Amino acid sequence: MKIKASLRKEIGTKSSRRLRNINNVPGVIYGENILVKNIFINHNFLYLLIQKKYFYSKIYKLEISNNIENVLLRDYQLHAYKKKILHVDFQRVNFKKKIFIKIPLYFLNYEISPAKKISSGIINYFIDNVLITCFPKYLPKFINVDLSKIKINQSIYLSDLILPKGVKLFFKKNSIVVNVHPLKNKQE
Structure with a gap:
């Protein structure tokens, strides 16, 4: 463009x-x-x-x-x-040099996950973009985070993300991207 x-x-x-x-x-x-x-x-x-x-x-x-x-x-x-x-x-941008850039995360398939379908879990989003390094030809528009298999009391960490070819995460600690907690009973 x-x-x-x-x-x-x-x-x-x-x-x-x-x-x-x-x-x-x-x-x-x-x-x-x-x-x-x-x-x-x-x-x-x-x-x-x-x-x-x-x-x-x-x-x-x-x-x-x-x-x-x-x-x-x-x-x-x-x-x-x-x-x-x-x-x-x-x-x-020099296509022969790696770049460092923040990329948005797209969260997919929570509606079909066991956490939503079985337990009506509450999802908590902690990170919505990540810093990556790659050559410009491998630059993705975003990184998908598939939530279709997430269950109650589970978390997805940065190390769990599936990265496109040629892309590496640039992070110092393994942070939680998203987790799911049970819906609390209103009578409690």
């Missing part, structure tokens, strides 16, 4: 405010020991993209003056109370 951007000729607070007033978002592209590029992107287009969960784990082709750069979204700033993006940061 392509994102069209334009180079900013001016930088600074006043220039950024002017861009926002005409429905644009100021931003930067950095990385790969290349000079930082100051850019701007149409606000409405960018706002629609950030609503999609996979937006954070996808490599985009950023088109600037007929030049294409492969980038990842690294950060953005939102207005405190308006639905408005104030600034966006992209990082260049």
Whole structure:
């Protein structure tokens, strides 16, 4: 997917405010020991993209003056109370180097699990995204967590996740991703 951007000729607070007033978002592209590029992107287009969960784990082709750069979204700033993006940061991607990125988890099949069907268990979600490392060609949009076999008083840990080819978790401890507890009796 392509994102069209334009180079900013001016930088600074006043220039950024002017861009926002005409429905644009100021931003930067950095990385790969290349000079930082100051850019701007149409606000409405960018706002629609950030609503999609996979937006954070996808490599985009950023088109600037007929030049294409492969980038990842690294950060953005939102207005405190308006639905408005104030600034966006992209990082260049080198397909020959591994990247570190947070990937969302998608929880599947709880409705058919023994914990739900037999016991009406209550599920607790502790982690909804994980930090991974991989080469860009192996970058998944998300990682599925299959809950179809989970039972009451069971947990799924980071080490239990089934990872796509070429993807490794980057974590220090084996944390609980999700667990299920029995529904407490209201008369107790």
